[in-house]
Amino acid sequence: MSTKPKVGFVGVGYMGHGMAKNILQGGYDLMIKGNRNRVPVESLTAMGAHEAGSLAEMAAGCDIVFLCLSNSPQVEAVIRGEGGLLANGKPGLIVVDTTTANPVSTMALAAELEAAGMHMVDAPLGRTPKEAEAGTLDAMVGAAPEVFERVKPVIDCWAGSVTHLGPVGSGHKMKLVMNFLGTGYAALYAEAFTMGAKVGLAPQLVRQVIGGSRMGCGFFETYTQWVCDRDPDAHLFTLDNAAKDIGYVCLMAQAAGMANPMSAAVRNAFASAVAQGKEADYMPMLADHIASLNGLDLGEEVEKGRG
Structure with missing residues (x-):
């Protein structure tokens, strides 16, 4: 037995x-x-x-x-x-x-x-x-x-x-610290690609320079598989789930009695996308949402960069 x-x-x-x-x-x-x-x-x-x-x-x-x-x-x-x-x-x-x-x-x-x-x-x-x-x-x-x-x-x-x-509780606390970094990177990358496009730098050029520098990482690689290659399966994690996670991060920070200006800003970036019906989109697609807020179509910017 x-x-x-x-x-x-x-x-x-x-x-x-x-x-x-x-x-x-x-x-x-x-x-x-x-x-x-x-x-x-x-x-x-x-x-x-x-x-x-x-x-x-x-x-x-x-x-x-x-x-x-x-x-x-x-x-x-x-x-x-x-x-x-x-x-x-x-x-x-x-x-x-x-x-x-x-x-x-x-x-x-x-x-x-x-x-x-x-x-x-x-x-x-x-x-x-x-x-x-x-x-x-x-x-x-x-x-x-x-x-x-x-x-x-x-x-x-x-x-x-x-x-x-x-x-008990240590695992979930660590996971939220990790997901704060992940959602934070996603929000930073989204704004960076829009900023680049706004000043005339194609998304491919941003990927080439950042990806080959000390600021490149595995998450940046998968993120840019959507932004630059338009691969919808690059990172199968929805904006709705990401918004939930960063919301929990902010609750944890509040319970700890700390000031959390960065995680609050990241939460707002994801909440904005979800509020506009993007909840089923995946994490790297936050870049398209931020681009749209700034009057850009990121897919079109990629195509321009290929010309």
Whole structure:
């Protein structure tokens, strides 16, 4: 009989599918709970996963449950809901939240689970769905040491790099610091390309000079695959999700009692795009929004630069 824990997984979308697949391939008995999209659910059940009829069934039958959802309200509903994990889990259940979430919410949920004899781990992700499928994501983990040791073998199935940062909440805090930098770069790049075009520098020239300098980086490379090459799949992360993340950054800063002029400005850049119906656009497309505010079509500026 296997001594491995029984694992549940809620949210088998872009990132979750690959993570769940790699847990299965690690030899774990896996129960999944999907959403309206049946494609990833059917893919995983064909590989041997069991589909839970309810969260209550998963909570009662699993030792560790992973969450990979869109935001903190969804996480709160899965944990606190009438048919959720808190009401139906057995003592010792570990809930691992890989969502990019609000640490204030995470800490509150952790306290409620602890009071019921359960445990919370936050393990937000770095990298993309490509690395999720390959099992090479980055995991930033907040957990008590003994709980971390119990979940690490399962996280190792889908992560190439696992960093235990400290107690519960540490992972989500670090993820928000990281996403502040990412959204900040996106907003800076958007304005820089518009500024260049306004003064007669084609986007390709900006890419050539900046990309080859000390200010170039991997994020700049993927960003310019959209701006200069018009590759819509360069960075598949929506402006709506980015706006959510930078909003959480500002809430974290507010809770810490700090002045945050830069993150507030970045939040406004993304909020402006979302307010004008661009929420389904991807991160580098913020550059087109900023260009439009300044009376430019960035695609046309790219074409001019080819002439």
